[in-house]
Amino acid sequence: MKNRIIESLKNLKISQNHHLLLAVSGGIDSMVMLDFFKKNTTYRIAACYVNHHFQSESDKMELLVLTYCKNNNISFYQESVNSSDIKNNIEAQLRQKRYSVLEKVRCQINADFIVTAHHADDQIETILMKILNSSSFSSMGGIKPLNENILRPMLSIKKHEILDYAKQYNVDFIDDPTNQDSTLTRNYLRNKVIPSLKYVKDNIHIPFDDFQRKIHDIEDLLSFSTNEFIKSDSISYDKKIYYINKDRFLALPFLLKINIIKELISKERLFYYSKNLLLELTAFLEKAVIGSEKNIGDSKILV
Numbered sequence: 271m272k273n274r275i276i277e278s279l280k281n282l283k284i285s286q287n288h289h290l291l292l293a294v295s296g297g298i299d300s301m302v303m304l305d306f307f308k309k310n311t312t313y314r315i316a317a318c319y320v321n322h323h324f325q326s327e328s329d330k331m332e333l334l335v336l337t338y339c340k341n342n343n344i345s346f347y348q349e350s351v352n353s354s355d356i357k358n359n360i361e362a363q364l365r366q367k368r369y370s371v372l373e374k375v376r377c378q379i380n381a382d383f384i385v386t387a388h389h390a391d392d393q394i395e396t397i398l399m400k401i402l403n404s405s406s407f408s409s410m411g412g413i414k415p416l417n418e419n420i421l422r423p424m425l426s427i428k429k430h431e432i433l434d435y436a437k438q439y440n441v442d443f444i445d446d447p448t449n450q451d452s453t454l455t456r457n458y459l460r461n462k463v464i465p466s467l468k469y470v471k472d473n474i475h476i477p478f479d480d481f482q483r484k485i486h487d488i489e490d491l492l493s494f495s496t497n498e499f500i501k502s503d504s505i506s507y508d509k510k511i512y513y514i515n516k517d518r519f520l521a522l523p524f525l526l527k528i529n530i531i532k533e534l535i536s537k538e539r540l541f542y543y544s545k546n547l548l549l550e551l552t553a554f555l556e557k558a559v560i561g562s563e564k565n566i567g568d569s570k571i572l573v
Contacts, residue, residue: 291381296331299387316345411485
């Protein structure tokens, strides 16, 4: 476990000069991460606990993290978020609020990265969630080890290894009671579906790792083919209008057409697909009519 986390940090080019803000909830995963970084690395670290005030153990978990940091001379930061206004899509909204305040703290203390304790079992859950939600192709590659300034060095670590570490080194933690609420999709996958998959295939991480690699290989191919098309004479640009050669463009595979449009729009501004936009683009691209046009933000695409 130690060697794989250290190797992950090296592969991500994290140097000893980097200042890391660890996101610590008081649960077993993040408490093991905090203990690991304290005892096995020489990075300059700080810890941040985000209190959602969403479950009964929130204050106890905050005190646990605070006490550990105080006893081990680690800078501790606490932030609170208002969860009273959240009525649906609870997990996603809490996650958005949490990352927002973590980024605020990161900027305040001039840290280089936010570090989370996502591990190999989380990766399986995420991929299954993306498939169930009919998410974009690229998102099915799962959790990225480095996404802008969010660092996840434990993605190769399995849950049972985290449990073993906590037992071996007497790491204190508090189980989040909401993790047992299987009415939430992710918890249902964690508590019901994945144990059943492990019964069928003991080392369930292997096929999911293979799935990720295949997704990333296809993404590389898409990126190469997209850039080749964009560099060709099949596209021209004038006054925020992209002109695309109809015959050449419509002869391309659908996924490549979508990726070309995404890349073109991203040149103008940060661009994210929504499900509705993807449906609109699908309908637009299925039109084999000369002169079809689609407005996306300030840009217009003509085929």
